[in-house]
Amino acid sequence: MKRIIAVLIMGLFLAPALASATEDFLGAPIVPGAKIVKKTDSRLELLVKMSHDQVLAYYKNALKGLKDVRYREWKAVSYIEDDSNRPWHSITISKRSGAETSIVIMKDNWTWIMGTLLLRFIGVFIVLLVLFLALSVSGAIISRIVKPEGDQKAKAS
Amino acid sequence: MTFNEIMDLLGGVMQTTGVFNFDPKVIIMWALAAFFIYLAIAKKYEPLLLLPIGFGIFIVNFPLVPMMGYEEGRPQLLQFFYHYGLEWEIIPCVIFLGLGAMTDFGPLIANPKTLLIGAGAQLGVFVTFTGTVLAGFTLKEAASVGIIGGADGPTTVYLTTLLAPQLLGANALAAYSYMAMVPIIQPPIMRLMTTKKERLIRMRQLRPVSRREKILFPMVTAGIIALLVPSVIPLMGMFMLGNLMKESGVVSRLTETAQGSLMNIVTIFLGVSVGATMYADNFLSWKPLLIFGLGLLDFAVCTAGGILTVKIMNLFLKEKINPLIGSAGVSAVPMAARVSQMEGMREDKTNFLLMHAMGPNLAGVIGSAAAAGMFIAMFK
Numbered sequence: 264m265k266r267i268i269a270v271l272i273m274g275l276f277l278a279p280a281l282a283s284a285t286e287d288f289l290g291a292p293i294v295p296g297a298k299i300v301k302k303t304d305s306r307l308e309l310l311v312k313m314s315h316d317q318v319l320a321y322y323k324n325a326l327k328g329l330k331d332v333r334y335r336e337w338k339a340v341s342y343i344e345d346d347s348n349r350p351w352h353s354i355t356i357s358k359r360s361g362a363e364t365s366i367v368i369m370k371d372n373w374t375w376i377m378g379t380l381l382l383r384f385i386g387v388f389i390v391l392l393v394l395f396l397a398l399s400v401s402g403a404i405i406s407r408i409v410k411p412e413g414d415q416k417a418k419a420s
Numbered sequence: 421m422t423f424n425e426i427m428d429l430l431g432g433v434m435q436t437t438g439v440f441n442f443d444p445k446v447i448i449m450w451a452l453a454a455f456f457i458y459l460a461i462a463k464k465y466e467p468l469l470l471l472p473i474g475f476g477i478f479i480v481n482f483p484l485v486p487m488m489g490y491e492e493g494r495p496q497l498l499q500f501f502y503h504y505g506l507e508w509e510i511i512p513c514v515i516f517l518g519l520g521a522m523t524d525f526g527p528l529i530a531n532p533k534t535l536l537i538g539a540g541a542q543l544g545v546f547v548t549f550t551g552t553v554l555a556g557f558t559l560k561e562a563a564s565v566g567i568i569g570g571a572d573g574p575t576t577v578y579l580t581t582l583l584a585p586q587l588l589g590a591n592a593l594a595a596y597s598y599m600a601m602v603p604i605i606q607p608p609i610m611r612l613m614t615t616k617k618e619r620l621i622r623m624r625q626l627r628p629v630s631r632r633e634k635i636l637f638p639m640v641t642a643g644i645i646a647l648l649v650p651s652v653i654p655l656m657g658m659f660m661l662g663n664l665m666k667e668s669g670v671v672s673r674l675t676e677t678a679q680g681s682l683m684n685i686v687t688i689f690l691g692v693s694v695g696a697t698m699y700a701d702n703f704l705s706w707k708p709l710l711i712f713g714l715g716l717l718d719f720a721v722c723t724a725g726g727i728l729t730v731k732i733m734n735l736f737l738k739e740k741i742n743p744l745i746g747s748a749g750v751s752a753v754p755m756a757a758r759v760s761q762m763e764g765m766r767e768d769k770t771n772f773l774l775m776h777a778m779g780p781n782l783a784g785v786i787g788s789a790a791a792a793g794m795f796i797a798m799f800k
Contacts, residue, residue, distance in 0.1 A: 333799070346559045347560075348553075348556065388539045390786075391539040391783065391790065398529060398535075401633065
């Protein structure tokens, strides 16, 4: 009985440590002391008692020297993206005001790859469609100008 | 001098030769170089590129040759061409200047809906990207391999140098080799994907295109590309400048230089620099073989994509387009257009599709540049 109670007490002390993040998720480093908010096989959401700038500085240091890692600054978040074939795809760091910062680490997934490819393929069509419309309009305008000039020249001769 | 001193001296001299620093792996590279030189000379497959590329491969795969390194901080000969020509992205842009000065966009201007065929023919680029990622390449490498299907050498070199310079040799070789093999790769796909009735479609003669339209075209195109895909304007801007020079008719000296001697000069530097990146140590791996396989898939899917685009367009058009010109969206100019012509004449000797096919052929150049711009935007 005493042993059971001792194990339970140890478990109570260990539980917060276990609920805290392990060192990395899919190879992406995790800020020490970050608390897990939600975790699935492909997504890890964390909350850490640091400012956005401190978290960003941590990641820049942790990912220093790694090739094909890109940093983007958007209005609401800082976005770190892996362009090579590491298991993690992105790390999103919120820019909310306050003492806590939210971090989301996403697994490399085919949804993003296929989605961006499809958008870009459509983008090629859009570029050429715009050019098609421009040429059609300019062709119609110029052929109307050129035709009267041709008629005038024919009349003059 | 004693005998031992003489022997030491001789030994020292021998050590500076390649014989004592020989690596057997280079024999494979020599064989590869010989193969591409054979293709260029005997088979006349893209000789302007394959000959200097082949020689570049040959000459750098000797031990101790001072060609692709640095000496006292200064680049050696081929390193100099590579660094200032390719790494600085100058050569592909100057080649496009020359190409623009050679190109007549009349067939495209006369039938601008063929621009959509040029877009559809980029399908293989994106499909191959997916396949390349599945094969274990990084995203940037996949983009540089995917663009091979655009069948545009300078665009391939431009994008690969930017995103994955370590694959430059393999990508350029694959692109130029398959461009030369378009008459072998495309016809079976064209016959498979079209019915006899479709192959017999006759198209109305193209309207005449005025000089004003031809002058306006490069300005309009450069403006639209600059607004929508600014990352690729170094290539397309030079392309359109060359074309404007040609169509203006007032700078014939410049046009002649751009399409003649300037083009020839940079072609030599391009070929030999690309070949010089192919050392045995970095080329002999599974990646180049896979690139050659994926490149072939790329060309095939791009051909299919162009034909499919025409078939979809025909669902909405009163005046049908012969789907055989869809394969010309693969921008191996003018080879792919000639293949469309030949396949059309197999069914009907009086059906002349060449000028109709030139429209998508030229549209493919713009389409592949747009695709390259999309990839650059993805990673920058």
